[in-house]
Structure formats: C-alpha cells, structure tokens
Amino acid sequence: MPRKAGRLIGLSLLGLAGVVIVVATAGLGFRAYRQHLAAETLAIRSPKGVQEGEFVDIGGIKQWIQIRGEDRDNPVLLFVHGGPGGTTLPISSGWRSWEKHFTIVQWDQRGTGRTYGAAGETLAPTMTLERMTQDGIELAEYLRAHLHKHRIVLVGHSWGSFLAIHMAKQRPDLFWAYVGTGQVVGRTTFEKAFELKIARLQTLAASTSNNEALAELAPIAARPTMSEENRLIAEKWSRVLALPVDRIQLAGAIPPRFMPDFSLLDWYNWRKGVAFSTKYLTGRDGPMVQHEVASLGLEFSIPMFFIEGDSDGVTPGGPAEQYFSQITAPHKEFVWVRGGDHFLPFNRPDEFLGELLTRVRAYARN
CATH class of the missing domain: 3.40.50.1820 (Alpha/Beta hydrolase fold, catalytic domain)
Known part of the structure; x- marks a missing residue:
C-alpha cells in the first residue's frame, strides 16, 4: 500500500506539473499574440518615419x-x-x-x-x-x-x-x-511633499476619530522635518489609514x-x-x-x-x-x-x- 500510494502521489504531481506547463504555455502564447497585435497598432509606416x-x-x-x-x-x-x-x-x-x-x-x-x-x-x-x-x-x-x-x-x-x-x-x-x-x-521638493503628507494623514485621522494617530502626528505637523523617526511614523500611519498615493x-x-x-x-x-x-x-x-x-x-x-x-x-x-x-x-x-x-x-x-x-x-x- 505505501508503494502504491507513493506512485499515486507521484502521478498526481506529474499531472499537476503538466497542467502548470500547459497553462504557462497558453499564457505565453496569448501574450505573444497580444504583443503581435500591439506591434501592428504601433508600427510606424510613413515613408519618412x-x-x-x-x-x-x-x-x-x-x-x-x-x-x-x-x-x-x-x-x-x-x-x-x-x-x-x-x-x-x-x-x-x-x-x-x-x-x-x-x-x-x-x-x-x-x-x-x-x-x-x-x-x-x-x-x-x-x-x-x-x-x-x-x-x-x-x-x-x-x-x-x-x-x-x-x-x-x-x-x-x-x-x-x-x-x-x-x-x-x-x-x-x-x-x-x-x-x-x-x-x-x-x-x-521632498520637504514640501512630507509636509503635505502629514497634513493629509491628519485629515484622515480626524475623519475616523483616530486619536492615537492624531497624537503622534501633531508634533510632526508642528515641525515637519524629514527625520528618520518622523518618516517611520508617517509610513506607519500611511498604512493604517490607507493614505491614497x-x-x-x-x-x-x-x-x-x-x-x-x-x-x-x-x-x-x-x-x-x-x-x-x-x-x-x-x-x-x-x-x-x-x-x-x-x-x-x-x-x-x-x-x-x-x-x-x-x-x-x-x-x-x-x-x-x-x-x-x-x-x-x-x-x-x-x-x-x-x-x-x-x-x-x-x-x-x-x-x-x-x-x-x-x-x-x-x-x-x-
């Protein structure tokens, strides 16, 4: 029984590998077809092109x-x-x-x-x-x-x-x-981007009544320097508050x-x-x-x-x-x-x- 089970597992893995190969080949073929159509669309055909x-x-x-x-x-x-x-x-x-x-x-x-x-x-x-x-x-x-x-x-x-x-x-x-x-x-340029980012985070935090975020962002907003600590805080709340980019x-x-x-x-x-x-x-x-x-x-x-x-x-x-x-x-x-x-x-x-x-x-x- 163990040998038979091993053969079945091996055949299953081979079958799965075959399916993966077929799907990958089909995907690459479709991509090649779409690239061919794109090449026709983008081709420069003018005499002086x-x-x-x-x-x-x-x-x-x-x-x-x-x-x-x-x-x-x-x-x-x-x-x-x-x-x-x-x-x-x-x-x-x-x-x-x-x-x-x-x-x-x-x-x-x-x-x-x-x-x-x-x-x-x-x-x-x-x-x-x-x-x-x-x-x-x-x-x-x-x-x-x-x-x-x-x-x-x-x-x-x-x-x-x-x-x-x-x-x-x-x-x-x-x-x-x-x-x-x-x-x-x-x-x-990046100091201004950081300042605007902090302001947007404060707006998002206020809209969701996130007092923890508002407390951490307030001192940065008062002085929005791009220190490593401030950047880490901004990144943290960008993730939590889902800041659009x-x-x-x-x-x-x-x-x-x-x-x-x-x-x-x-x-x-x-x-x-x-x-x-x-x-x-x-x-x-x-x-x-x-x-x-x-x-x-x-x-x-x-x-x-x-x-x-x-x-x-x-x-x-x-x-x-x-x-x-x-x-x-x-x-x-x-x-x-x-x-x-x-x-x-x-x-x-x-x-x-x-x-x-x-x-x-x-x-x-x-």
Whole structure:
C-alpha cells in the first residue's frame, strides 16, 4: 500500500506539473499574440518615419535608446525618465499622437532597464549625478549627429527633471528648450511633499476619530522635518489609514504587459534596475536631497517651461514654482494643470502634447 500510494502521489504531481506547463504555455502564447497585435497598432509606416531600438556607446558602456516618429523632419524630443530606474518603454503607448509632431527618443539611463541588463552591478561606482549628466549630454550629441539635427527638445520627468535640468544648464547649445514636469528642485521638493503628507494623514485621522494617530502626528505637523523617526511614523500611519498615493493611470492603448518587443527578461531587468538605481540615487544621501538646482545658477540661455499638476503628491509644484519665479531665460512659462498628478505625460498624454504644441513647438526648429 505505501508503494502504491507513493506512485499515486507521484502521478498526481506529474499531472499537476503538466497542467502548470500547459497553462504557462497558453499564457505565453496569448501574450505573444497580444504583443503581435500591439506591434501592428504601433508600427510606424510613413515613408519618412523612423522606428529604431539599439544600444549606443555612452559613457563607456552600452545604453539602450528607442527612437520613434512619423516624420524625420520633425523636431527631436528626448524624454528623460524618472524613477530613478523607471524606464518608460512599456508605458508609452499613449505617446502615439506625439510621434506625429516629434521624433520621440526614450533612453534607459545608466542603471535602468536594458542598460542595467547589459552591465549589471558593475555600474555601482558610476551611479552619480555627475556621470549621468555627462551621459545625457553624450546622448544628445549622438542624437544630433544620428538624426541630423542642430538641437533637440529636452523633457524631464521627476528624477529625470532633476537630471535633465543639469544637462540643460551645462550644455544649452544642444537644446531648443527645456520642459520639466514633476519638477524636482532638491530637498525643498521632498520637504514640501512630507509636509503635505502629514497634513493629509491628519485629515484622515480626524475623519475616523483616530486619536492615537492624531497624537503622534501633531508634533510632526508642528515641525515637519524629514527625520528618520518622523518618516517611520508617517509610513506607519500611511498604512493604517490607507493614505491614497499618486499612481500611474495609463491612457495608452496598449497595456504594459503586452507592449511589443518587451520581454519577460526586460521586466526582470526593469524591476532590478529600479531597486539598483534607487539604492544609489535616492534617500538621505542621494543627489536629489543633497543638491539644490538653484546652486547651478538662475540664468538659463534657452526657453524654459514647467508643466505641473496641481494635485501632485510626489513632487508638489510649489517649490518648483518658487524656483521658477527666480530664474531668467529668453522665454519662460509655468503651467498648472488642474487636477493633474505626478504622472501627467502618461495619464494625460494628449493634454501634455497640447501644451508642447502650444508653448514649446514654436521654439523647436531643425
């Protein structure tokens, strides 16, 4: 009997493994089919279009870029992603309309996505603001030569806005204009975010009559410094009170999991890259907290645009607006998007494009 029972268990496990294999194979097949349909939807078919993806030698390593657009004669727009480590390749199907007016370049920065996958942990000593700023400058120089353009439009989001504004300040000759969204100006951005977070937690605590939360939050609200102790208290009550957070609500036609030419290995490298980049670029010792963009100087020689959501809970626009009021530029515009959160380019891509066309496009020649 024991031997017979063992055989039955073994057969059951084999059967279960077979079912798992069949289900996994079917799932992968369905994903491949959906990716094929997505590739057809996103294909660039215009005679003067461009649709490229390649590794480029930048900063001594291979870095991945994607270039897409309906007309090579259009201005080039380099999108510098946030995160850090947050490649935009799987979440950019909403930019299809952008590609009618600009040639869009997406870049997996040092420590991100496919660039991380190609180099791995060997990048650790080079994960600095200075090195990555130089990477961006080298990429802009490459794009000018490769796409035969005099200058390009530079757009930075979140961490990417902090990186890109350093690029714009160092080499304004490469860019027609700078556009920041979810603009990070330094420690003051995150101090304001923390202050607003504590205020929102107090409101939630009061609405549920949570006296313990109100008691712990009151002294922090009186002096909302980002100490480790205060952060731990804020995290605790964020979980308990279920504080809503800004999340990407994508407006694109293609769900990220079905984006073409984005493999399961790419997803693995995406997750690894976010963790890796976050380790070196954020936190108390990260450059966004240790450096203020005002230290670069307040004079810019190219047009400057900030497009900010007035409901951004990650990088509140108040500090960015105050900084923007101090800078000088040949032309500058600060735009508030009502009801907009931290992810404007992704959840309101057509509205964001409208601002680019109305305000920025006129400054971008070839």
